[in-house]
Amino acid sequence: xxxxxxxxxxxxxxxxxxxxxxxxxxxxxxxxxxxxxxxxxxxxxxxxxxxxxxxxxxxxxxxxxxxxxxxxxxxxxxxxxxxxxxxxxxxxxxxxxxxxxxxxxxxxxxxxxxxxxxxxxxxxxxxxxxxxxxxxxxxxxxxxxxxxxxxxxxxxxxxxxxxxxxxxxxxxxxxxxxxxxxxxxxxxxxxxxxxxxxxxxxxxxxxxxxxxxxxxxxxxxxxxxxxxxxxxxxxxxxxxxxxxxxxxxxxxxxxxxxxxxxxxxxxxxxxxxxxxxxxxxxxxxxxxxxxxxxxxxxxxxxxxxxxxxxxxxxxxxxxxxxxxxxxxxxxxxxxxxxxxxxxxxxxxxxxxxxxxxxxxxxxxxxxxxxxxxxxxxxx
Numbered sequence: 001x002x003x004x005x006x007x008x009x010x011x012x013x014x015x016x017x018x019x020x021x022x023x024x025x026x027x028x029x030x031x032x033x034x035x036x037x038x039x040x041x042x043x044x045x046x047x048x049x050x051x052x053x054x055x056x057x058x059x060x061x062x063x064x065x066x067x068x069x070x071x072x073x074x075x076x077x078x079x080x081x082x083x084x085x086x087x088x089x090x091x092x093x094x095x096x097x098x099x100x101x102x103x104x105x106x107x108x109x110x111x112x113x114x115x116x117x118x119x120x121x122x123x124x125x126x127x128x129x130x131x132x133x134x135x136x137x138x139x140x141x142x143x144x145x146x147x148x149x150x151x152x153x154x155x156x157x158x159x160x161x162x163x164x165x166x167x168x169x170x171x172x173x174x175x176x177x178x179x180x181x182x183x184x185x186x187x188x189x190x191x192x193x194x195x196x197x198x199x200x201x202x203x204x205x206x207x208x209x210x211x212x213x214x215x216x217x218x219x220x221x222x223x224x225x226x227x228x229x230x231x232x233x234x235x236x237x238x239x240x241x242x243x244x245x246x247x248x249x250x251x252x253x254x255x256x257x258x259x260x261x262x263x264x265x266x267x268x269x270x271x272x273x274x275x276x277x278x279x280x281x282x283x284x285x286x287x288x289x290x291x292x293x294x295x296x297x298x299x300x301x302x303x304x305x306x307x308x309x310x311x312x313x314x315x316x317x318x319x320x321x322x323x324x325x326x327x328x329x330x331x332x333x334x335x336x337x338x339x340x341x342x343x344x345x346x347x348x349x350x351x352x353x354x355x356x357x358x359x360x361x362x363x364x365x366x367x368x369x370x371x372x373x374x375x376x377x378x379x
Contacts, residue, residue, distance in 0.1 A: 004031025005357055009185075011035065012089055013070065014110055015099035016043040018140070018167050019127050019201070021066035022174035023097055023181070026349040028069030029360050032095075036070045037086065039077070042369040043067075059342060059366050068336055068346045069363035074370045077108040090115040090122065095181060099127040101137050112196040122194040123184045125177045131200045138201040140167035147205035152212060154225035161225075173204040229290075234282040235261075238290055239319055246302025250293070251315035255279060260312040264305065265296050339365035 009032040013024040021036070021043070028034045036043070048062040049055065059067075076082040086109065090096060096115060098105055105111035105126075112124040129138020141163050144150045149168070150161040180197040188194060206213070212223045215231060223231055228249070230236035235250045235258075242248060252258050255278055262271040270276050270292065275285040282289055297305065302318065309316040325331060336346035342365025353359065 003357055004360060005354075007031040009033070009095065010093045011095040011097065012037055012086075012093045013097045014105075015097045015127060017045055017099070017170070018066055019170040019173040019177070020097045020099040020125075021045075022171060022349055023125065023177050024070060025066050025068050026174070026178055027095070027181075028363060029348060029350045031360070034070040035089070036067065036072045036367070037075050037089075038072055038369060040074055042074075046369065058368050064342065064344065064346060064366040066349075067366040069360075070367055071364075071372045072367040072370050077110055083109040086110060087115070087118055091118045093119065093122060096122060096124045097127075097177075098124065102128055102132050102135055116194055116196070120194055121188060121192065123181060123188065123197065124194070125181055125197045126199070127173060127177060128198070128200050130202045132198055140169045140201070143169040143201045143205050147202065148209060148212065148223075149205065152223060152225050155227045157224050159225065169201050169205045172208045173199055173201050176204045176207070229286070232283060233279060234286050234289060235293055238293075240294055240297040242297050242302030242305060243299055244301045244303065246306070247319040248297070248302050248306060249317055249319060251317075253279075253315065257314050258282070260314045261309065264308045264312060264314070265293075265300070267292075267296060333359075337362055339363075341365050341368075 006027055009027065011024060011027050011032050011034040013020060013034055013036040015021055015024065016038075024034045024036065043063060045063045045066075046060055049057060049060045053061060075085055077086060096110075096112075098110065100108075100110070106114075112122075112126065115124060116122050126132070127138075128134070129143070130136050144153075144163050145161070147169070150163055153162045153164055154160060155162070176199045177197065180199060184195045184197055211232070215221070215223050226237075228237040228239060233251075233253055235252050237249060237251065239247055239249050250261065252261055258276070258279075259268075259271040262268050270289075274281065276282050276289055306316055306318060320328075326335070334348050334351065336348055338344055338346075339362070346363070346365070348359075350359065
């Protein structure tokens with residue numbers, strides 16, 4: 001771990017649930033020492049168990065999603081003794097991660113002004129639901145509803161809005177804070193000064209609407225839900241079922257790829273049809289083309305079709321369950337090995353690789369409440 005880029009960086013995690021803890025694990029995977037400060041009841045996600053988990057499991061699957069590589073310490077910040085211990089820790093820390101509602105950190109003596117007075121080099125990453133001026137608590141599902149994601153994720157026009165199956169807004173917020181912290185570390189090397197870094201779930205969600213927001217801003221037309229289809233590319237995202245029951249998705253982004261698809265399906269006449277020759281034409285005639293594709297793909301074997309499309313560089317893939325996705329050989333590099341204290345694999349948060357350092361081969365497993373990280377980490 002000594003060769004990792006954030007070795008000797010000291011992080012206090014005052015955050016809970018997913019967004020802040022994701023940032024904490026990210027920093028731990030890059031070599032930082034991360035101490036998770038928990039209230040006596042612990043991070044609420046310790047008790048978020050699925051029906052398939054043992055009710056007395058000391059670490060829930062949800063908690064394990066974002067808490068590898070950390071130690072845990074219980075501090076009651078409602079007491080003077082707890083606040084004093086926090087202030088002692090903050091005086092020697094590099095980074096604090098916090099996810100309090102506006103006003104709550106001040107009540108607990110855990111706000112930026114208080115801690116920065118003890119440590120001017122401190123980088124304080126604050127996550128809120130709607131920004132420092134709003135007292136509203138931020139919940140991922142609510143933000144998905146309020147920022148257009150649930151509307152766009154419906155199966156089609158007039159269909160019920162639908163939440164995404166992961167807390168995507170939390171994860172997008174975590175990425176925003178990671179970027180802010182890395183920039184702040186760079187700036188601190190030049191100036192010696194710490195900084196307050198504020199990110200909200202609301203702004204993170206809006207920033208991630210990307211082409212859907214741009215479509216509304218440019219045209220004034222409300223983007224409509226298309227299930228897994230794409231508003232400006234066809235065929236792209238729609239799921240088809242082959243004769244062998246394989247479910248597959250096409251992501252045809254160019255006219256050349258469409259011509260190759262037609263050749264593989266033995267339907268070259270589609271590529272010459274004025275309704276489908278260009279992508280704008282295919283978007284205009286979406287329903288006709290998707291029905292033709294649905295009928296034709298139902299006549300062929302999915303695995304053979306996918307293999308031939310890969311040979312011709314036509315983007316396509318089989319629809320996999322989570323377990324199937326994690327079992328793929330290419331997924332192995334993203335898994336953390338089990339530890340003595342946590343006999344289950346974990347999922348890495350660091351997906352990039354560098355020529356300047358190796359990945360952490362192992363990390364301590366997610367800690368029990370108040371437990372130090374074990375020492376089985378390596379490079």
